[in-house]
Amino acid sequence: MLTLASLGPRELRARLRGPGLRLQTGPFVTCVHSPLASLADSLGAMYAEYPVLEEGTLADFHVRLSGSTGLRRLLRPQVHFHYDGMAPFQPLPLGQAFPMFEWAMNWCVSSQAHSWLVIHAAVVEKGGLAAILPAPPGSGKSTLCAALVNRGWRLLSDELTLVRPGDGRVDPLPRPVSLKNASIGIIRDYAPAAAFTRPVADTVKGTVAHMRASSESVARAGEAAAPAWIVFPKWQAGAPAALTPVPQARAHIRLAENAFNYSLLGEAGFHAVGRLVETARTFDFTYGVLDDAIAVFEQLLAERA
């Protein structure tokens, strides 16, 4: 199978500038066009082991990230995102090209991939069992996810949990893990061997850096997992790691609030969430120290075994 790394930097740029790079992430193929060398470099670093498909393969999404033209190119250049000719977002400063690519990829899936219930949640797997971590921004969801995947859990996704309405299993969509502000330093110290993008300051989310998904998670992107735990995480300085059970009805509402297409799926969405809260154990989780948090997840796994 052809991977992005096997193309080499020259061919990668040629595809991005020419017919488009058909990049497979989980169940999706995205055709990426971009003349931006900085984006090509970031893709080369973050997506090296992902499958690349030949021209003419059907792409689910056609995206283009381009720079400014005219005077703008000289003065505060920007990056523009186009979805097959449409511009759904305002341009961002050029330095934010890679974060914009990541956000745009999330948008493509969350706004269109309605054959799944798409939940705004990180999801990790061990022993075939998935832990879903839904949470609003700022709760430490991505930090916890990054820590878990550096201690033996497999990354399924750090942003988008894809639940099949048919059998309730979770399909992986492993992509770089987005880290913000203080989390960047914390995870770098926690996982010195992991690969990161250079932090980009002053985005709408503050300073942002991405951590590369592990080779194993990319190689096993076709292996679905069964949801076993739904954990609503909350980081608190100095707090001991503690799980508090969440009643099913409450968990249902909170999952629905975190799903992008719950109401769009109608009855199928209701049943998908209903099945999740019936089959998985549901908890609120506060933690202050990553190692303690991971011990709690290992404990949950041990209880299932």
Added chain:
Amino acid sequence: MRSLPPLPLLLRALREPGAMAGFGERDWDLLLRQALASNLAATLGLLAEEQGVLAELPARVRRRLGWARTVWERHLKAVDFELVQIRRALRDTGLPLILLKGTAYAAAGLPAAAGRLFSDIDLLVPKERLPEVESALMLHGWAGTHHDAYDQRYYREWMHELPPLQHMRRASVIDVHHAILPETAALRPDPARLRAAARPVPGRDGYAMLAPCDMVLHSAVHLFSEGEYHHGLRDLFDLHRLLCHFGSDPGFWAALPVRARELELARPLCYALRYCMRLLGTAVPAGVIEAARGGLPNPALLALMDALFLRALQPSHPSCADAFDGAARAALYIRGNWLRMPPLMLSRHLFHKAFLSPKAEPAR
């Protein structure tokens, strides 16, 4: 007459849905993009199903068409719900609830509704009952928009509809019409005749829709007086499906040109038949084309209209645009406004919009 380039894939699929079974993956990659950009992806999937070829399509194509279909199915449910709420709100007025355009197609389950999304619910009521209808809807949560004094005057004195009413909690939007063209337009089809011919929506108590000929003519006058053509092909396909559907009723074809003349809509009908046949291969009986011919403009103007409409009615995707596409769409934009009001009034209106109206909030 310039020679036409080969038909875009989307037009080929709409003309002959069964042909979709023969498309390769590379074709689909482009066809899906054209369909998504033209708001016709859900329609395409339903057409494939209608023709019995859906199961033969590549799995990832079916998946992509399914995403669009899910959105459409949700849309239909939401429309149904809103229609019940509107009927409740207007019950005391005793007015028949005459639905227009997409709302009517959806309520009646016409083939033209298949896959079609629309943003507003369109109603037709007598002009003298507007205040009553507006206050009943407001009591049930639909609040007026466009509060600027100029916009209020624009809608209430010159247009054929109230300023759109938006529900405060559900954000659904109702356009209450009292006519099908603005008060200021040169053509003024008599709305009383349209209302008199309206008929109940089969199987749906309490709702009505325009008679078949009037429904086609309304769709035509709407499309061919428009200024913006982002949905041009979608709207042309509405006409195609309405014509194919009603065309099997005895008497429909003979009545259509006659009714068009009665309502002063002979020209929009000519355009509708001409471009449906050209782009979508609609089977129009020769006698009808002959009978409608009187509505055609002079040959020079017709050549110009061909140049404009044959571009604006293409799929709204970069792969279907030629070098003159932008110019054609700009010209039709000006034409659309021109048809709305007399020149002096139009120039005042555009001046006001450009320099005096409060600006919209900049996007964040």
